Amino acid sequence: xxxxxxxxxxxxxxxxxxxxxxxxxxxxxxxxxxxxxxxxxxxxxxxxxxxxxxxxxxxxxxxxxxxxxxxxxxxxxxxxxxxxxxxxxxxxxxxxxxxxxxxxxxxxxxxxxxxxxxxxxxxxxxxxxxxxxxxxxxxxxxxxxxxxxxxxxxxxxxxxxxxxxxxxxxxxxxxxxxxxxxxxxxxxxxxxxxxxxxxxxxxxxxxxxxxxxxxxxxxxxxxxxxxxxxxxxxxxxxxxxxxxxxxxxxxxxxxxxxxxxxxxxxxxxxxxxxxxxxxxxxxxxxxxxxxxxxxxxxxxxxxxxxxxxxxxxxxxxxxxxxxxxxxxxxxxxxxxxxxxxxxxxxxxxxxxxxxxxxxxxxxxxxxxxxxxxxxxxxxxxxxxxxxxxxxxxxxxxxxxxxxxxxxxxxx
Amino acid sequence: xxxxxxxxxxxxxxxxxxxxxxxxxxxxxxxxxxxxxxxxxxxxxxxxxxxxxxxxxxxxxxxxxxxxxxxxxxxxxxxxxxxxxxxxxxxxxxxxxxxxxxxxxxxxxxxxxxxxxxxxxxxxxxxxxxxxxxxxxxxxxxxxxxxxxxxxxxxxxxxxxxxxxxxxxxxxxxxxxxxxxxxxxxxxxxxxxxxxxxxxxxxxxxxxxxxxxxxxxxxxxxxxxxxxxxxxxxxxxxxxxxxxxxxxxxxxxxxxxxxxxxxxxxxxxxxxxxxxxxxxxxxxxxxxxxxxxxxxxxxxxxxxxxxxxxxxxxxxxxxxxxxxxxxxxxxxxxxxxxxxxxxxxxxxxxxxxxxxxxxxxxxxxxxxxxxxxxxxxxxxxxxxxxxxxxxxxxxxxxxxxxxxxxxxxxx
Numbered sequence: 001x002x003x004x005x006x007x008x009x010x011x012x013x014x015x016x017x018x019x020x021x022x023x024x025x026x027x028x029x030x031x032x033x034x035x036x037x038x039x040x041x042x043x044x045x046x047x048x049x050x051x052x053x054x055x056x057x058x059x060x061x062x063x064x065x066x067x068x069x070x071x072x073x074x075x076x077x078x079x080x081x082x083x084x085x086x087x088x089x090x091x092x093x094x095x096x097x098x099x100x101x102x103x104x105x106x107x108x109x110x111x112x113x114x115x116x117x118x119x120x121x122x123x124x125x126x127x128x129x130x131x132x133x134x135x136x137x138x139x140x141x142x143x144x145x146x147x148x149x150x151x152x153x154x155x156x157x158x159x160x161x162x163x164x165x166x167x168x169x170x171x172x173x174x175x176x177x178x179x180x181x182x183x184x185x186x187x188x189x190x191x192x193x194x195x196x197x198x199x200x201x202x203x204x205x206x207x208x209x210x211x212x213x214x215x216x217x218x219x220x221x222x223x224x225x226x227x228x229x230x231x232x233x234x235x236x237x238x239x240x241x242x243x244x245x246x247x248x249x250x251x252x253x254x255x256x257x258x259x260x261x262x263x264x265x266x267x268x269x270x271x272x273x274x275x276x277x278x279x280x281x282x283x284x285x286x287x288x289x290x291x292x293x294x295x296x297x298x299x300x301x302x303x304x305x306x307x308x309x310x311x312x313x314x315x316x317x318x319x320x321x322x323x324x325x326x327x328x329x330x331x332x333x334x335x336x337x338x339x340x341x342x343x344x345x346x347x348x349x350x351x352x353x354x355x356x357x358x359x360x361x362x363x364x365x366x367x368x369x370x371x372x373x374x375x376x377x378x379x380x381x382x383x384x385x386x387x388x389x390x391x392x393x394x395x396x397x398x399x400x401x402x403x404x405x406x407x408x409x410x411x
Numbered sequence: 412x413x414x415x416x417x418x419x420x421x422x423x424x425x426x427x428x429x430x431x432x433x434x435x436x437x438x439x440x441x442x443x444x445x446x447x448x449x450x451x452x453x454x455x456x457x458x459x460x461x462x463x464x465x466x467x468x469x470x471x472x473x474x475x476x477x478x479x480x481x482x483x484x485x486x487x488x489x490x491x492x493x494x495x496x497x498x499x500x501x502x503x504x505x506x507x508x509x510x511x512x513x514x515x516x517x518x519x520x521x522x523x524x525x526x527x528x529x530x531x532x533x534x535x536x537x538x539x540x541x542x543x544x545x546x547x548x549x550x551x552x553x554x555x556x557x558x559x560x561x562x563x564x565x566x567x568x569x570x571x572x573x574x575x576x577x578x579x580x581x582x583x584x585x586x587x588x589x590x591x592x593x594x595x596x597x598x599x600x601x602x603x604x605x606x607x608x609x610x611x612x613x614x615x616x617x618x619x620x621x622x623x624x625x626x627x628x629x630x631x632x633x634x635x636x637x638x639x640x641x642x643x644x645x646x647x648x649x650x651x652x653x654x655x656x657x658x659x660x661x662x663x664x665x666x667x668x669x670x671x672x673x674x675x676x677x678x679x680x681x682x683x684x685x686x687x688x689x690x691x692x693x694x695x696x697x698x699x700x701x702x703x704x705x706x707x708x709x710x711x712x713x714x715x716x717x718x719x720x721x722x723x724x725x726x727x728x729x730x731x732x733x734x735x736x737x738x739x740x741x742x743x744x745x746x747x748x749x750x751x752x753x754x755x756x757x758x759x760x761x762x763x764x765x766x767x768x769x770x771x772x773x774x775x776x777x778x779x780x781x782x783x784x785x786x787x788x789x790x791x792x793x794x795x796x797x798x799x800x801x802x803x804x805x806x807x808x809x810x811x812x813x814x815x816x817x818x819x820x821x822x
Contacts (some may be wrong), residue, residue, distance in 0.1 A: 007478060007542040009533055033529045036487045036516070041529060044478045067418060070461075071452045073484070073549060074566045097506040097518070099565075100555045105447070107508070107518065118444045118452060131418040138484060138549065144511045154510075155485045331793055 001044075001324070003354040004343075006030075008043050010366045022216060022303040023149025025315050029369045031306075031323075038146025038154035040299075048323035049302055050157065054136055055298060056161050056188045056320065060181040064174070066132035068162055068355040071114055073140065075106045079117045083274045093141040107140040112267075112293055115162050117277050123289070126166045126281050130174065134161035136298065149218060151259060151303040163292040164272075166279060172272065175266055178294050182212055182262050185296065189305055190318035195261065196232030198223050199242065207269025208237065212262035212296075218307040219259035226252050259304050260297075267291040309394070315371030316393050325410070326351040327372035331360050331379035340378065340388070340403060346409065368393070374410065412455075412735070413537040413752075414765040417441075419454050421777045433714040434560025436726050440780045442717075449557025449565035451710075456781065459734035460713055461568065465547055467731065468570050468707060469697050469801075471592040475585070477543035477572055482525055484551065486517045490528045494685045516691075518551040520606035523678075523704055526573050531644050534700075537577045537692050541585065545572035547709065559631060562670060562714040574703040575683075577690060582701040586677055589705050593623055593673050596707065600716055601729035606672065607643030609634050610653065616679025619648065623673035623707075629718040630670035637663050670715050678702040701743060720805070726782030729806050736821070737762040742771050742790035751789065751799070751814060758818065779804070785821065 008159060015034055020023050023040070024160045031046035042050055058068065080086035088094055095107040108114070115133065123131060139158050146154050161178065167169040177196060186195040191214050198211040206407030213223045213232060223294070225232045231248050243250060269288035272278070281287045302321075309316040319325060328351050330337035337355070344351040352372060355362050360379075367375050375398075377389040382400060390409060391398035401409050414807050419441030426445055429435050434451070437443045442457035453461055469479065491497035497517070499505055519525070520750040526544065534542060535692060550569050557565050572589065576582040590608060597606040602625050609622040624634045624643060636643045643660050654661060680699035683689070692698045713732075720727040730736060739762050741748035748766070755762040763783060765774050771790075786809075788800040793811060801810035801820060812820050 005476065005478075007533055007544065011532075031532075033532065035483045035529075036485065039483045039485045040514060041480060041482045041525075047479055047481055050481075065416065067416075067452050067455045068458055069452060070458055072446045072450045072566050074447065074450045074551065076447045095508040095518075097508050097553075100553060105506075107506075111419075114446060114452075118446075119418075121422075121444065126750075128418070128420075133418065140485065142508075142511060155483050283818055364804050397721070411612075 001352055003352055004356045006044060006352075008045065010369050012132075012364070020149030020151065020303075020307075021150060021310065022307040025310055025369075026150065026303075026306055029315055029371070031315075032150065036154075038152070040144060040150055040153065040155075043343030045323040046302075049321050050298065052321040052323075053189060053298055053301055054157075054159070057136075057185050057298070060184050060188075061134045061159070061161060064132065064177050064181050066134045066163075068135065069133050070135050071108065071111045071118075071137060071203065073108045073138065073290050075108050077104050077106065079113045079275075079286070080106065082276070083113055083271065085113065093143060094120065095140050106270055108137065109139055109141045111137060111160060112162065112271060112291070113275065116164075116272060116277055116291065119164055120277050123164060123279060126279055126287070129167070129279070129289075130165040130170060132161065132162060132163045132174070134159060148218070149303055150299045151218060151307075152220065153299060154299065157298040159296045159298055161294040163294070165290045166281070166287055168290060172266075175264065175292050178264055178292070179210065182264070182294070182296065186212060186214070186261065189301065189321050191301075191305065191308065194308070196223065196225055196230070196258075198232040198234050198258075199237050199246070200234040200263070201236045203265070203267065204270050208265040209263060209265040211260050213258040214261050214304050214308070215256050215258050216304055216308055217257050218304070219257045221258045221260055222255055223258045224253035224255055226254070230254065236301055259300065261301050261304055262294075262296040264294040267293060282325070309371075310395075313365075317371045317373060319373045322371070322373050324350040324352040324372050326374045326376055327354065327367045327370065327376045328352070329354045329363050329367060329375060331363070331377060334378065334380075334383070336383065336403065337378045340376070340406065344406075349407075349410065376406065412763055414763055415767045417455060417763075419456065421780050429560065430558055431560030431562065431714075431718075432721065433562060433718040436721055436780070437561065437714075437717055440726055440782070442726075443561065447565075447776075449554060449563070451564065451566075455518050456734040457713075460728070460732050461709065463734075464709055464712055465568075465570070468547075468596050470708070471595050471599075472481060472545045472570070472572060475543065475588050475592050476665050477545045477574075479546065480544050481546050481550060482519065482522045482529075484519045484549065486519050486525055488515050488517065490524045491517065493687070494524055494682065495526065504554060506551050506553050519548065520550055520552045522546070522548060522571055523558055523573065523682060523702075524686065527575075527683060527688055527702065529690050530575055534575060534690060537690055537698070540690070540700075541574060541576040541581060542576070543572065543574045543585070545570060559629070560714055561710045562718075563631065564630060564710060567711065568709040570707045570709055573707040574705070576701045577692070577698055579701060582676075582703065585674065586703050589675055589703070590621065593675070593705070593707065597623060597625070597672065600712065600732050602672070602712075602716065602719065605719070607634065607636055607641070607669075607705040609643040609645050609669075610657070611645040611674070612647045614676070614678065615681050617677040620674060622671050624669040624718070625672050625715050626669050627715055627719055628668050629715070630668045631672055632669045633666055634669045635664035635666055637665070651780040670711065672712050672715055673705075673707040675703065675705040678704060721782075722805075724776075725780030728782045728784060729814070730784045733782070733784050735761045735763040735783050736785060738765065738778045738781065738786045739784060740765045740778060740788045741773050742774070742788060745789065745791075745794070747794065747814065748789045751787070751817065755817075759819065760818075787817065
């Protein structure tokens with residue numbers, strides 16, 4: 001894309017009420033726009049990052065045979081009353097409104113109940129199981145405070161996955177496979193080495209749930225980790241009996257700040273039982289259904305990535321989620337820059353081409369702020385030196401390579 | 412995809428309160444699920460259709476240099492108060508709720524005001540224009556009645572495009588180019604010959620706006636058309652002066668029922684003026700900004716397509732938006748079916764493979780209801796006859812072709 005065509009512009013300052021680093025940088029670089037506290041629009045650069053993250057998650061979800069759907073934001077009261085979660089005292093993040101006929105409606109802060117309600121229509125015999133479905137949904141949550149930028153919004157994108165099974169062993173096996181899938185996602189977006197499967201409180205049916213916590217100062221949680229043993233424990237289950245089970249002692253653990261980028265929860269049969277959702281076995285006998293619920297905060301993940309890799313000059317995107325792979329910067333009007341750009345486009349390389357008539361200093365500052373992985377500068381000087389100057393965003397040294405070697409260099 | 416893995420199932424009957432043909436068929440075939448009146452979830456087959464439609468629209472939008480973004484559903488009151496449209500007496504489809512601190516918030520039924528507000532941040536000089544942005548957004552509208560299935564929902568997907576310009580001529584030229592883009596979309600989804608650019612009421616600045624009306628009994632509108640002259644007029648502007656201008660007389664027009672699948676509106680400079688959004692010209696003088704607003708109802712379009720092409724047996728999808736291109740039906744366990752399926756997958760042909768152990772009659776009935784463009788049946792009989800039986804969903808006759816000729820036949 002030509003940068004002269006991109007409608008967003010970088011800005012020196014973020015809004016004064018924006019206290020989180022991720023939103024400050026993303027606003028300044030033109031990735032997002034603040035609509036109100038905890039509510040952001042995603043502009044062309046930001047939307048490209050979101051779509052890259054979604055595609056990585058989609059691939060991992062499809063790989064474990066789950067099927068993509070999209071539920072609704074508007075939700076009827078009744079389906080939530082069946083589990084007691086319509087009550088504002090039980091769930092304190094509801095946004096609610098009314099139809100013209102005074103019927104109350106809720107806006108989806110979660111989708112366990114509606115999806116489970118829908119499944120009654122399709123899953124009538126043990127033969128119909130297991131079923132795994134997921135969606136990328138915009139969740140609306142009436143948070144009291146929203147000061148963490150896109151890491152905790154009143155409106156945000158979540159990938160939620162639900163598993164339904166009649167067989168407990170197979171159910172638990174799937175639960176384990178989601179753990180692997182999720183770690184694959186976090187590895188692929190560049191956070192693998194600082195993200196921990198973390199033991200957290202379970203429910204009536206299970207001793208533990210599991211959170212995926214990324215170690216970052218920007219987080220709102222605290223966890224206790226042992227890097228060598230790859231063990232992490234949430235404060236709420238930091239008990240001697242748990243530690244003994246995990247084979248780690250309290251003094252081997254370090255307290256760190258972290259952000260919960262994902263979580264998986266085994267409801268056992270409790271949720272489906274509560275919602276009066278049963279099925280039949282081989283003998284036609286009524287049996288219970290196991291439910292697992294698995295979430296990844298997509299926009300939060302983008303915020304964590306933005307925050308974690310940033311340096312004093314701006315954003316630094318991992319190649320897998322970067323809005324473009326190459327920032328091509330032309331410092332003088334020249335045919336070569338245009339030819340290189342045309343060539344990159346032809347070869348399906350995602351390039352942002354800074355063809356604007358502004359100073360070199362401004363172009364470099366913008367490029368550092370936006371944080372595309374590779375910067376290619378073409379100038380009279382670089383051409384005299386035999387080609388173009390190429391530099392990785394997270395490295396200091398640039399080098400001169402021949403124009404015809406660009407493709408090879410990027411591989 | 413293997414049909415045995417698809418969690419949705421076809422159903423003989425739609426819910427009793429579902430009176431529209433599009434929703435009846437789409438529910439029965441497992442494309443959508445009714446969450447409440449006017450609110451539907453999109454299941455794997457339905458989501459595939461929506462994504463196909465969106466991709467066609469996206470290609471056409473990108474071709475006219477517009478940039479994709481995504482705004483928020485939650486909207487602050489102030490931005491709508493500036494144009495008087497926060498008032499429920501002015502806009503009667505608002506869903507509203509409150510933050511914990513009692514601040515009122517609205518849920519996006521439209522996005523003209525928020526996008527325009529955001530543009531103040533980026534468009535400060537005449538050099539920054541023109542700018543064209545679009546989004547695929549889930550709109551929430553508190554409709555009094557919602558009885559047209561996915562053709563008029565309380566929650567639906569819309570593509571909305573906005574153009575900002577300082578130059579009136581260029582602004583009007585873009586308006587005309589959107590007309591072409593929109594007609595390209597409707598042609599590509601198969602509705603070109605029954606969709607009319609329809610003259611409708613304009614605003615303070617323009618004599619007319621333009622609607623894209625598809626002739627269908629399922630529509631909620633009435634328009635007056637002359638097929639030969641390719642002229643269509645909305646009831647609200649059916650006046651002698653208008654007809655004279657268009658060169659058509661009243662008795663040459665036929666009244667037909669139709670569905671509004673798109674509309675384009677020229678606000679002139681009124682909206683930006685109202686919102687105190689101005690820019691500067693070459694001499695640094697304050698000047699007004701022209702706004703155009705252009706919408707396509709994505710889910711409505713899916714409903715119109717479903718309704719229009721359906722026959723007594725079920726849905727009939729045009730190839731461009733079909734969830735799969737081929738419905739491969741195996742009537743006996745055989746290696747050939749599996750091999751053909753593997754081959755189709757390898758060649759990136761989207762195929763739904765009915766590998767279920769049910770009767771041939773049930774498979775055929777399901778296939779007709781789901782409406783995939785090509786049906787390929789492989790059975791002992793077809794193999795004895797030298798290959799597989801291939802039939803288009805909208806044709807009666809099938810023919811036998813050799814297995815190795817399938818790829819060629821589909822081209």
